[in-house]
Amino acid sequence: MxxxxxxxxxxxxxxxxxxxxxxxxxxxxxxxxxxxxxxxxxxxxxxxxxxxxxxxxxxxxxxxxxxxxxxxxxxxxxxxxxxxxxxxxxxxxxxxxxxxxxxxxxxxxxxxxxxxxxxxxxxLNNRFRADTQFVKRIIEKGRIGKPYYARSLSIRRRGVPSWGVFGQKKLQGGGPLIDIGVHMIDMTWYLMGCPKPVAVSGKTYETIGATPGHVGEFGLWDYKTYDVEDFTVALVRFANGATMMIESAFCVNLDKNVFGCHVVGDKGGAGIGPLSVQIQECGHLMDCTPGDIPKNDQYQAEIDAFVDAVAHNKPVPVPATEAIWTTKIIDAIYASSKANKEIRLR
Ligand SMILES: NC(=O)c1ccc[n+]([C@@H]2O[C@H](COP(=O)([O-])OP(=O)(O)OC[C@H]3O[C@@H](n4cnc5c(N)ncnc54)[C@H](O)[C@@H]3O)[C@@H](O)[C@H]2O)c1
Missing domain, CATH: 3.40.50.720 (NAD(P)-binding Rossmann-like Domain)
Known part of the structure; x- marks a missing residue:
């Protein structure tokens, strides 16, 4: 034992x-x-x-x-x-x-x-969700073909945390992109099969968070110390020709909150938040989303997996050597916005 x-x-x-x-x-x-x-x-x-x-x-x-x-x-x-x-x-x-x-x-x-x-x-607990694992299996089995495009969305219309230091660049390194964007970028990239990013173009916007008079889903936030971006849009190019579009926000004047992704291949597509699967059959793109995937406790699954890796000296399921790629993408998005040009990644 x-x-x-x-x-x-x-x-x-x-x-x-x-x-x-x-x-x-x-x-x-x-x-x-x-x-x-x-x-x-x-x-x-x-x-x-x-x-x-x-x-x-x-x-x-x-x-x-x-x-x-x-x-x-x-x-x-x-x-x-x-x-x-x-x-x-x-x-x-x-x-x-x-x-x-x-x-x-x-x-x-x-x-x-x-x-x-x-x-x-x-x-990166979203990798441990039952729906993520299902979509990962579908993609690995080749059911959507070769992934060539993905959307990664982490959008809160008015969702600046009212606790912690999430609005302070010197303590967090950035805003929604580094806080909630990191979850969805990693999950999307993982579902795409972890292709190598080669170039990033992005733009951040600062219009709402640092101004008074806004009430969010977590109540009032400290707008006086808020110095991170509100919203980011970006495009990532990968070495295999695939691309990922990213939107991430703590506050933006859009129609709804979204926390999910969609991966598109040459035979179908699949996404999370909500779970949906499309597969091409007999000349038609069929909607074939399963209705019976039970929700699991993603945090428990993550901790159990870490403990199991330590106890049995197995590789950890989300190694830092993988997680660093999302951080490289995020760094490049901030740099691209600042320099107003595409940033190449090595
Ligand atoms: N995986 C997720 O779903 C998820 C959700 C929320 C937060 N997070 C991450 O967790 C981290 C903390 O976020 P949070 O929401 O729990 O923030 P928090 O402000 O609620 O908690 C942070 C705690 O750390 C303590 N602390 C600060 N510096 C310390 C130090 N040097 N030594 C010991 N304690 C120290 C603070 O006193 C505070 O109690 C962040 O990096 C955030 O990105 C992850």
């Missing part, structure tokens, strides 16, 4: 609490410590999830020899710092998305994981 994986969680905010709950439900893991710079938050989370030790410094938590792995659930600005500390202390890491503020930081993390011979997985 595999040993129980002992885990420490860094950051006990919105997503940290999810990690705590899922590790405690996972049969192969046990949370032994929680760390937050806010001592009260760490204490409240520890009480709720029956965690024996709390810390306000990740360094002190990492001194616990029994910890095998940590989850990094802090704002983006801390992802690299906590991950590097954990790797050099010999711990495996599950890092929240985006892997880092930019691809340069992500590469430093990848190099450190390689050197430490420890696992580094990125929490």
């Amino acid at each position: 595999a040993k129980t994986i002992k885990v420490g969680v860094v950051g006990a905010g919105f997503i940290g609490v999810y990690h705590l709950e899922k590790y405690q439900k996972c049969t192969g893991s046990e949370v032994v410590a929680v760390c937050d710079v806010d001592a009260e938050r760490a204490k409240a989370a520890a009480e709720k999830f029956d965690v024996p030790k709390t810390f306000t410094s990740v360094g002190r938590m990492l001194a616990m020899k029994e910890i095998d792995a940590i989850s990094v659930c802090t704002p983006n600005i801390d992802h690299m710092k906590s991950t590097l500390k954990a790797l050099s202390a010999g711990k495996h890491v599950l890092c929240e998305k985006p892997i880092a503020m930019n691809a340069r930081q992500a590469q430093t993390m990848i190099d450190a994981a390689r050197k430490a011979k420890k696992k580094l997985m990125v929490a």
Whole structure:
């Protein structure tokens, strides 16, 4: 029988609490410590999830020899710092998305994981959805043919988080593109078969978020500290000739919120949010969306997969070496918008 994986969680905010709950439900893991710079938050989370030790410094938590792995659930600005500390202390890491503020930081993390011979997985939970896995199987079986175009949409009409630091560029690295865009770009790219991006053209807009008088789905946000983009549109070209169109927003004057993607091949198409499948048969494009895919707990599936990889020394299902490509695309979109030209990727 595999040993129980002992885990420490860094950051006990919105997503940290999810990690705590899922590790405690996972049969192969046990949370032994929680760390937050806010001592009260760490204490409240520890009480709720029956965690024996709390810390306000990740360094002190990492001194616990029994910890095998940590989850990094802090704002983006801390992802690299906590991950590097954990790797050099010999711990495996599950890092929240985006892997880092930019691809340069992500590469430093990848190099450190390689050197430490420890696992580094990125929490891109949308890959673990039952509908995503179904579409992945359909595409891998060749049912839509060769994917050549995809749309990746993460649009909130008025959805600036009213908690955390999501509107602050220096702490997050960007706005909706790096926060929610990262989920859908990664999921779309994964469904397309992870083609190599070669060029990116994008434009960001700043029209609403930093101005007063708007109420969003999460209530009022701090418009005074808001200095990230509201909306982004971009086109990514891949080495195999395929393209991906991206739209991402915290606030935009469109007709509806969308969080999904659609992948188009030469024999059909398939998408998520909502799930839909089109397949060409007898000269017609048929709608063949299944109606019986049960919703799963994508966060539980992600944590279970990470724990399983650590416990059985298997490759992690979302390695940092894959996650870095979405971050390279995002970096290039911001650079393209700033420079007003297409950016080539290597
Ligand atoms: N996968 C998802 O669906 C999902 C959802 C929400 C957030 N996230 C990601 O999770 C991260 C955190 O987001 P959140 O919504 O939980 O934010 P949050 O503000 O609710 O929580 C962050 C917590 O980290 C603590 N913290 C900050 N710096 C720290 C440090 N150096 N050491 C220890 N604790 C520290 C804060 O006090 C806070 O409690 C972000 O990177 C975000 O992109 C992922």
